Amino acid sequence: MTLSSTSAPAADTAAEPFTDAEVAAIRADFPILARTVRDGRPLVYLDSGATSQKPRAVLDAERDFYERHNAAVHRGAHQLAEEATDAYEAARAAVAGFVGAPADEVVFTKNATESLNLVAHAFSSATAYRALGTAEADDRFVLRPGDEVVVTEMEHHANLVPWQELCRRTGATLRWLGVTDDGHLDLADLDRVLSPRTRVLATTHVSNVLGTITPVAELAAAAHRVGALFVLDACQSVPHLPVDLPGLGVDLAAFSGHKMLGPSGVGLLWGRAEVLDAMPPFLTGGSMIETVRMEGSTYAPAPQKFEAGVPMAAQAVGLHAAVDHLTALGADGTGMARVEAHERRLVGRLLDALGELPWVRVLGPAGTAERGAVVSFVVDDVHAHDVGQVLDDDGIAVRVGHHCAWPLHRRFGVAATTRVSFGPYNTVGEVDAVVAGLHRVREVFA
Amino acid sequence: MDLYAELILEHSKRPHGAGLRDPFDAEVHHVNPTCGDEVTLRLDLDGDTVRDVSYDALGCSISRASASVLHELVVGRSVADGLAVHTAMRAMLTSRGTDPGDEDVLGDGVALAGVSRYPARVKCALLSWMAFTDALGRASVPA
Numbered sequence: 001m002t003l004s005s006t007s008a009p010a011a012d013t014a015a016e017p018f019t020d021a022e023v024a025a026i027r028a029d030f031p032i033l034a035r036t037v038r039d040g041r042p043l044v045y046l047d048s049g050a051t052s053q054k055p056r057a058v059l060d061a062e063r064d065f066y067e068r069h070n071a072a073v074h075r076g077a078h079q080l081a082e083e084a085t086d087a088y089e090a091a092r093a094a095v096a097g098f099v100g101a102p103a104d105e106v107v108f109t110k111n112a113t114e115s116l117n118l119v120a121h122a123f124s125s126a127t128a129y130r131a132l133g134t135a136e137a138d139d140r141f142v143l144r145p146g147d148e149v150v151v152t153e154m155e156h157h158a159n160l161v162p163w164q165e166l167c168r169r170t171g172a173t174l175r176w177l178g179v180t181d182d183g184h185l186d187l188a189d190l191d192r193v194l195s196p197r198t199r200v201l202a203t204t205h206v207s208n209v210l211g212t213i214t215p216v217a218e219l220a221a222a223a224h225r226v227g228a229l230f231v232l233d234a235c236q237s238v239p240h241l242p243v244d245l246p247g248l249g250v251d252l253a254a255f256s257g258h259k260m261l262g263p264s265g266v267g268l269l270w271g272r273a274e275v276l277d278a279m280p281p282f283l284t285g286g287s288m289i290e291t292v293r294m295e296g297s298t299y300a301p302a303p304q305k306f307e308a309g310v311p312m313a314a315q316a317v318g319l320h321a322a323v324d325h326l327t328a329l330g331a332d333g334t335g336m337a338r339v340e341a342h343e344r345r346l347v348g349r350l351l352d353a354l355g356e357l358p359w360v361r362v363l364g365p366a367g368t369a370e371r372g373a374v375v376s377f378v379v380d381d382v383h384a385h386d387v388g389q390v391l392d393d394d395g396i397a398v399r400v401g402h403h404c405a406w407p408l409h410r411r412f413g414v415a416a417t418t419r420v421s422f423g424p425y426n427t428v429g430e431v432d433a434v435v436a437g438l439h440r441v442r443e444v445f446a
Numbered sequence: 447m448d449l450y451a452e453l454i455l456e457h458s459k460r461p462h463g464a465g466l467r468d469p470f471d472a473e474v475h476h477v478n479p480t481c482g483d484e485v486t487l488r489l490d491l492d493g494d495t496v497r498d499v500s501y502d503a504l505g506c507s508i509s510r511a512s513a514s515v516l517h518e519l520v521v522g523r524s525v526a527d528g529l530a531v532h533t534a535m536r537a538m539l540t541s542r543g544t545d546p547g548d549e550d551v552l553g554d555g556v557a558l559a560g561v562s563r564y565p566a567r568v569k570c571a572l573l574s575w576m577a578f579t580d581a582l583g584r585a586s587v588p589a
Binding site: 415445 | 449450455480481482483484504505506507508564567570
């Protein structure tokens with residue numbers, strides 16, 4: 001039910017998981033998956049929630065850009081500058097199309113963290129403009145004492161700390177929605193926490209720890225009912241599910257290139273055109289201006305307004321190849337639906353296996369229907385670092401710690417968890433390998 | 447794997463000197479921000495002698511074992527000896543596998559030598575030692 005409300009309409013009809021042969025073919029495109037680690041063991045990479053591996057097509061696209069087209073984007077009139085600019089803008093159009101958006105509603109940033117900081121700073125800049133009378137400011141971004149910023153207890157630090165800092169800069173008050181014992185947002189909090197004082201609600205689409213898919217449409221509607229903007233952290237959804245950002249009813253969304261088979265160094269901010277137009281710039285300087293005089297400057301329309309300096313063209317071009325690669329994983333635009341089905345199958349197999357182990361406690365929803373591609377758990381009497389170390393000795397790469405969601409771990413009374421996260425290249429055999437590894441953990445520390 | 451020597455597991459399961467005790471001259475709280483491990487450590491001095499180190503360590507087997515070894519190595523000895531042990535421990539842990547540690551100085555602590563080959567775990571092993579030197583500083587002991 002949650003899926004049908006958060007997925008692109010064309011793609012949530014039952015897509016098939018990849019067959020073994022298809023997964024083998026997918027894996028062959030990722031050079032790193034052929035290497036061994038820790039004394040010759042095959043790499044079992046189960047940390048795609050932190051960063052995905054990159055297919056050869058992405059690496060080739062970056063290399064080709066540097067070998068044939070490299071120039072500073074949006075500067076100069078020579079042929080290479082034209083080609084580099086075209087490649088960069090084609091990447092924008094491709095990424096935008098991947099999330100159902102028009103090209104000019106997508107801003108390239110350094111990473112999703114920068115995207116979220118950009119949005120938080122739009123509020124404090126507008127607030128300062130208004131207080132000082134130094135520039136026009138859109139009411140929706142002007143905070144006054146008593147105004148409230150609302151997040152949730154399951155946020156990654158990247159969707160929490162920027163809002164805490166915004167409150168420190170403006171005097172606004174931070175509030176948050178709680179998390180239930182079974183790992184869902186406590187929607188009973190919505191009526192208690194949201195009020196006409198709420199100016200922005202910022203939540204994750206898929207928890208990077210619990211895997212929970214949040215009811216975005218419902219949250220966005222609740223935010224809009226009280227006149228607040230809705231900001232979505234889509235870092236763990238866009239790489240794993242078909243996502244139509246404009247169709248979700250959100251105002252702004254951040255996601256990262258490196259988690260969706262793309263290079264590091266490129267992140268995305270999507271915003272409804274009218275909202276981006278209303279926002280002050282964040283980083284300023286070259287490229288983002290309209291006119292510059294010593295007394296002051298005016299700025300280019302979005303998205304250029306938010307892209308100061310020479311941008312990360314090669315990374316954007318690599319990301320273009322990444323979204324093409326993901327799309328091509330299924331026929332007729334079903335690529336992401338098949339990725340979702342495949343990863344859901346792996347999550348289901350892992351949850352079933354962990355359910356058999358009385359000494360393992362899984363955090364988050366019990367079933368797969370309301371889960372993305374991550375599973376976090378604790379092993380009785382064994383610290384997550386020790387779990388991860390023993391798995392690493394078997395060549396299995398998982399994430400251990402608080403996964404940049406310390407308040408959420410505190411909520412569940414644990415210092416750290418072990419997290420398995422999937423990508424399209426993971427196999428059923430790798431799920432079994434991690435389960436076997438956990439038995440070894442138990443032997444070492446029992 | 448050489449990380450989890452039997453001695454390390456033994457110290458982590460049955461840590462020496464665990465728990466917080468009174469009286470104390472300084473109390474410090476250190477965290478490892480990458481994993482959320484925490485240690486609260488109290489130092490009780492008798493002149494130039496470390497009378498007691500008591501601690502509450504929340505963390506992995508390596509960090510708990512290291513705190514246990516710390517207690518074993520520094521309690522009842524001079525502050526100068528404690529600092530010398532710290533120096534030797536730090537040198538071994540940050541050696542990337544090149545310094546096996548001197549058992550005469552580090553006792554059971556040499557079992558932590560394997561940690562130095564796992565850079566991500568060095569902080570786990572150093573956490574309580576950093577807390578110890580911090581506590582010495584706060585207790586205003588001339589180093």
